[in-house]
Amino acid sequence: MDSVDINTMEVVYERPKTLINKTTSYCPGCTHGTAHRLVAEVIDEMGLSDTTIGVASVGCSAFSYNYFNFDFVAAPHGRAPAMATGVKRVKPDRIVFTYQGDGDLVSIGAGEIIAAAARGENITVIFLNNANYGMTGGQMAPTTLPGMKTTSSPNGRDVEKMGYPIRASELLATLDGTSYVVRRSLHNAKNIRMAKKAIRMAFETQVRGLGFSMVELLSTCPTNWHLSPIDASNWLEENMVPYYPIGDYKVHPMLKEIKI
């Protein structure tokens, strides 16, 4: 067999420059790592690492600032859109994005996200929806599916008593202030590629000064769902996608001309 000289091989895939080479605090099989990578790839491709300020939230991704190799601030639970507003208003030439989970964005931070979206705040929101509070051990979130068991809905979410899930993308897309609101999923390669394009489009929205952009990413939580990573991806496809349809809920006309 011929020996292979790695020095002559073409590099076709590597760690994004803005993703720090360290072990994350995320569980095996969790899609936070995938989402981080996609955001970092987009920041790299657009050449934005020297002009971006990230806003971390509270939840599993509280430590996201440990993994992105550019400036970050860390917000109180749910307040990332308000904090991002403060950053963006005094640094309008910087790219500002929040990275939030579903407990953070849809529950405790519902007021802040609706207000920022309604203002058409020129920020980008990366929103991971895994249908539970991951960091505190899998409690019911506003996004928990009807009938879904969590540590605080042990017999399944009873919508008669606990109400119905909130579809954040559909809700925010009704606001005139939003320019780009889409939902994607991270459960397989095809959807991950679609998610990356959407993240790129969201940052393009901000670069063009078009206002509020958000990409909702359906995500797995194998640990708290008590499923293997593969089973969790399948469960997402079979249960979450029907309830939270993948799609474009708001796309500014000027964005339709962009080819990525």
Added chain:
Amino acid sequence: MTREFWKGNEAFAEAAVRAGLQAYFGYPITPQTEALEYMSHRMPELGRPFLQAESELGAINMVYGAACTGARVMTSTSGPGTSLMMEGLSYIAATEVPIVLVDVTRGGPGLGNIVPSQQDYNQMVHGGGHGDYHQIVLAPASVQETVDITYNMFDLAEKYLTIGVVMIDGSIGQMMEPAEMPPMLEIRKDIPDWAVRGGAGKDRRVKTSIYFAAEDMEKTNLRMMRRWQQVIKNEIRYKEYFMDGAKIAVVGYGSAGRISLSAVRTARRQGIPVGLIRPISLSPFPRKLIREIAEQVDSILVVEMNTGMMLDDVLSAVQGKTHVEFYGRSGGVIPFPGEILKEIERISKKPQKDGGHPRDLWLKRMERIGV
């Protein structure tokens, strides 16, 4: 420079603008709303960001974000608003970024009312937000003093990387008085080294309040406490009136201090040896001064527009070295000089040394007059 007629709320807003304020975020609440309204035209006029937030939660976190970039930034509110801001204030304290907050206080607790009181003392002076932190709290007693203190508060907050609170009661916010405005400062061009700016790799900065390892949190607690020790050493502020040969010292801040001054003047004319200490820095509290005064006088009368909050700080500073009495009106009731004069006259003749906590004795006296 000319003296102009200024409303308190608009005066501190203009003073902040002149101190080089880079952004204002707020939410309407009586009795501070004129500040928000003033900023809504004044800041855009100068090309500076103004934003009416969705709530005080939103406002304080916008302030937090802007502060992390090193911008001079402020908000203003009143009691129910400061309660909502406590979460953000605790995070801001832990992130060690400077901000300025003007609290125009009103009657409480709860929705209470919209009239002047000093019932936010404990919330502002003794923390409020969770965790272990201190903030500078200065209490002016006139529109001019509010202007001067607000103007300088940004430097103080930045020097000690802390929250600077200007605490005025609603009467100072609402009243009009002649005041001289300080000169307009240029917006600062340099960015503090600690501030985020959009930098990558080695130039990367992170502003966070998370210290996951207990040892790191403790290090931060001690770093903040050591800085606070410097604040105590350098930033004690107060005014003394008629203290030469005084045998009774009235201690009161803000409006209560100003009303007490009228009473003290009248009492002096009557030949009663009484003076006034008006603490301006409530945090850090002038403990050493109060202890020294306690050695000189026969009695101290604490006057507040609450049910005895600073009283506890005075008692702790006095350490039993002298007799202490208390007089307070609360809920938005403002004491008249005559009420305080009566207390001074009574103490000069027969101080109430029949035992009991000064607050208990005051409550009994209030019962007797039907309050």
